[in-house]
Amino acid sequence: MIGCLATLAPAFAQENLTTAPLRLSLLVTSDLLGDQCRRIDTPDAPPLAPLSLHRTFHDDFDEHPLSSGKWETHYTGRVELPEADYAGGEGSELERKSKYNGEQQIYVDPRYRGMASTPLGLDPFIVRNGILSIVASRTPPTLKALLFNNEYVSGILTTQKSFSQKYGYFEIRAKIPLGVGVWPAFWLLANDGGWPPEIDAMEGRGQRPGDIVMTTHWRVPVTGFVQDCGMDFSVANAWMDFHDYGALWQRDRVVYYIDRKPVLDIKAPAGFGDPMYMIVNLAMGAKRFGGVGFVDAKSPDVVEFQIDRVSAYQIDSY
Template identity: 30%
Template sequence: MRLSARAAGLAMAGLLAVAGAGFLAFGRTAEAQTDIAAAGPAIDLSGYERTFSEDFDSLDVTPWGATAEGSRWIAHTPWAGDFGDAQFADPQPGYPFTLHDGVLRIEARKRPDGKWESGLLAANDPRGRGFSQRYGYFEARMKFPPGKGVWPAFWLMGNAKPGFASEIDVVEYYGHDPSIFHTVWHIWREEWGKPNEGEGHMTKVPPGSLSDDFHTYGVDVAEDKVRFYFDRREIWSMKTPDEYKMPFYPLVNLALGSGWPIDETPNPSYLWVDYVHVYQRKPAP
C-alpha cells in the first residue's frame, strides 16, 4: 500500500494556511466505493445563480497576484507549498497554460535537466485577494491526461482560520488506475499539535473514460450537507463539519506522483479544463 499526504503550513502576509490538494493517507480498504452506474439523482441548478464564471476565453494569471488589483488566478498555492514530483511553473508564453478555443490546457513536461514542471491555478493570492464563497455549488469540466504518474485535481481551500485548515478534494485522479477517481475531505490540524481528520471515497468508472472525454466534477457545500457529483449526478454525501462553514476558493492543477512512480509518465502530459463555475442558492421567495 502506497501512502501520500500533502500538508504544508506557512504564515504569509498575515495569512495562516495549511494544506495541499492531497490524498490523505487512507488505505484502499478504508475507502468507501461507489460504482458510477449506481449514482444518485442529478443536481437541479434552477434554484442557483452563477457567481463565478471562468470559461477560459482569456486567462488572467500572474505568479503571485502582484498587480495592484491582483489577478483572477495565481500560479502557485497561496502559502507557497508545492507538492508532488513536478514543480509548478510561473506562467510564460506558451507554457504551462495555453488556450485552445475556450479550453485551458495545463502542460506537464520534463526539463532538459530531467526535472518535471507543470501548472496550478489558485483563485486566492497570498494576501487573500480573489474569489471565495461560503456555501454553494463548485464545478469544473475537465479531461484528464492518460498515463501512469499523472495526478490532476480540482479542489477547494477554506479561508484560513487559527487552529485548522479545511480542504475539499472534489476530484483527484491517479493515472496508474484509470478505472477510478477519488474525492476526499480534509481538516488539517497537525500544525497545531492535533490529529488531522478526513475520509476518502473512490468512484468506479469505465476504464480510460476520464481521459477519453470531458466530464464534470462538482461539490455542493451547504450548511447541513456536503454532496459530491460526477456529471451532475450525486455519488456520495456527508454531514457538513463545523470547520466547513466558511468561504472556500477553487484550485485546479496537474501534479505528478503522489507516491506513485513517474518514470513511465508521458512527456508531455496535458490536463484540459473547459471551465470552472461556482453557483450560490437563490434567496427563498
C-alpha cells in the same frame, strides 16, 4: 472507503452539461447524516430534494487564464499545509509544490524565474478552442538546476486572491489524464489560510483509468487530529470525454456530484466556517496518494489536463 460507479446520468435531464447556466437546480440529500461519508448512488438512496442556485464565478477559458485576473499561478498568502511547505517567498520553490506529498513537479508561469535572475518564460497553460490545457512536461536539462532539480514543470491555478465563497456549489468540466505519476485535482481550501478544512471535488489516480476520488478533510476539535473520508468512483472514458465534477457545501453537509448527479455526502465537519477558494492543478508524483506513484521512465514526457470550464454557484436561500 472504496466503491465503484458503473453508469452516471445528469440529475436533471433539462440541464445541458456542456454549459454553466446562470441558474442551476441540483438534487440534494435531505435526511439526517452520520459522521461518516456515504454513497448515495445506490438503489436504496436517501430522499432527495431540489435546490436552486445562482452563478457567482465562471471561466470558460476563451482566453489565456492569466489574462482575466481571476487566477494566480502559485499558492499565495498564508497556507498552513503540513510542514508549512508553502511558506517561502514568490521566487522560491515552496509556494509552487508540496514536498509533503512527494510531488516531483514545480508550478511555473511565464513570469517565474526560479533561481535565475530573469523570468524563464515557461508557460504550462495552453488555450485551444475554449479548452484550457494545463501541461506537465519533463524539465529541460539546461533549466533543471534553476528549477530546484524538479523532474517536471507544470501548472496550478488558484482563486485565493480573487474569489472565495462560504457555502455553494463548485464545479469543473474536464478530462482526466493518465500515466505513471499523473495527479490532476480540483479542490477547495479555506481563505484564511488554515488547513484543514479541505474539499477535494475531484482527484485522478493516473495509473487507474477512470478512477475519480472525492474526499473531505477536517480536524477533530478535541484531539486536534486530522481525519478524512472519501470514496472512489469509476467514470467510463474519463480520460477521453469531458465530465462535470462538483461539490456542494451547505451548513449541514457536503455533497459530491458527477455530471450533476449526487454520488456521495457527509455531515459538514466542525471548522467548515470560513469562505473557501478553488484550486485546479496537475501534480506529478505522489507518496501519499495511491494509484499515482513516483514518476519514472514510463511516465509520459508530456501530460495535458484538459479543462472546459470552472464555475461556482451560491445557494439561493443563502
